[in-house]
Amino acid sequence: DGGITQSPKYLFRKEGQNVTLSCEQNLNHDAMYWYRQDPGQGLRLIYYSQIVNDFQKGDIAEGYSVSREKKESFPLTVTSAQKNPTAFYLCASSTPGKREQYFGPGTRLTVT
Amino acid sequence: QQPVQSPQAVILREGEDAVINCSSSKALYSVHWYRQKHGEAPIFLMILLKGGEQKGHDKISAPFNEKKQQSSLYLTASQLSYSGTYFCGTRSGGGADGLTFGKGTHLIIQP
Numbered sequence: 001d002g003g004i005t006q007s008p009k010y011l012f013r014k015e016g017q018n019v020t021l022s023c024e025q026n027l028n029h030d031a032m033y034w035y036r037q038d039p040g041q042g043l044r045l046i047y048y049s050q051i052v053n054d055f056q057k058g059d060i061a062e063g064y065s066v067s068r069e070k071k072e073s074f075p076l077t078v079t080s081a082q083k084n085p086t087a088f089y090l091c092a093s094s095t096p097g098k099r100e101q102y103f104g105p106g107t108r109l110t111v112t
Numbered sequence: 113q114q115p116v117q118s119p120q121a122v123i124l125r126e127g128e129d130a131v132i133n134c135s136s137s138k139a140l141y142s143v144h145w146y147r148q149k150h151g152e153a154p155i156f157l158m159i160l161l162k163g164g165e166q167k168g169h170d171k172i173s174a175p176f177n178e179k180k181q182q183s184s185l186y187l188t189a190s191q192l193s194y195s196g197t198y199f200c201g202t203r204s205g206g207g208a209d210g211l212t213f214g215k216g217t218h219l220i221i222q223p
Contacts, residue, residue, distance in 0.1 A: 035213075042216055043154070045212070100144065
């Protein structure tokens with residue numbers, strides 16, 4: 001079955017540690033995205049990539065980094081520079097016509 | 113700029129109709145509607161494109177008023193499963209940029 005997978009579902013880290021969230025898709029989508037959602041809030045764009053080896057900052061990129069070495073994979077690193085990293089992180093990918101976006105199940109990150 | 117959704121919350125009885133609004137101060141190329149259940153990922157409902165093209169579910173309609181940069185999501189004969197938070201996401205260009213989401217509308221359907 002085609003889809004977007006994110007792992008792990010829940011992640012706990014100590015403050016000051018970097019952590020990498022995984023996102024894989026087998027939908028043959030060119031574009032991939034990372035969003036952050038805080039309780040009771042909408043989604044905010046962190047980074048996106050329209051093609052392998054290329055990515056652009058979104059609205060809240062500070063304290064995050066990404067890579068896009070393969071079409072199928074778009075990992076997100078939450079660095080120690082991110083002041084409020086605790087959130088629900090959602091990865092999405094976009095159809096070849098670059099229109100509707102589909103989301104993975106998300107990773108809930110808690111940093112204490 | 114973030115689109116504005118209204119109302120913030122609505123409670124309905126099963127079988128009633130619901131309307132959720134999304135408006136932007138920027139010229140839009142597309143409007144995307146999603147529904148999210150608590151703790152889960154958003155589920156794609158509809159996409160509306162400048163020029164009138166749209167794609168989505170049969171039981172949901174969401175006209176796109178290009179002049180006013182607005183879209184309204186119409187849910188008819190609501191079912192219990194319609195409960196959740198509805199988000200609109202907007203895009204100003206025709207490329208593959210990310211979406212800008214509103215803060216959401218909480219919909220509760222009671223038996």
